[in-house]
């Protein structure tokens with residue numbers, strides 16, 4: 001499993017929902033967890049390793065869990081800004097405003113539907129990873145001028 005770095009086209013694809021958790025999906029989940037440990041990330045979306053399906057791995061209380069077809073069903077009006085990095089953008093940090101707390105629903109690794117309330121870092125991580133599943137990236141939150149400069153640097157291979 002190879003990490004995909006910006007501007008890899010897989011990062012811009014809107015990932016498709018998973019209908020059933022078969023052997024292939026279970027293997028993808030295992031390999032994604034290993035990749036996340038290796039890369040020392042706190043979250044990983046499947047399209048970051050080239051698989052355009054709605055799976056994310058997140059670190060909840062030091063336990064790595066796979067969330068399948070995750071969606072936000074409720075969120076606080078209150079937002080908070082914080083710096084975020086991303087494994088697909090080595091060295092880049094972007095200040096992003098996110099909802100402070102969320103209720104999400106998803107299918108767990110055993111195929112059961114679950115609902116969960118999240119706040120703090122967990123809430124931020126989920127919003128970041130669901131963005132990935134929709135092809136949205138941290139540079140999309142940058143001011144147009146900074147984004148342009150970043151893209152010029154990427155294209156001239158300075159990064």
Ligand code: CO
Pocket residue numbers: 085086087088128132
């Ligand atoms: Co990311």
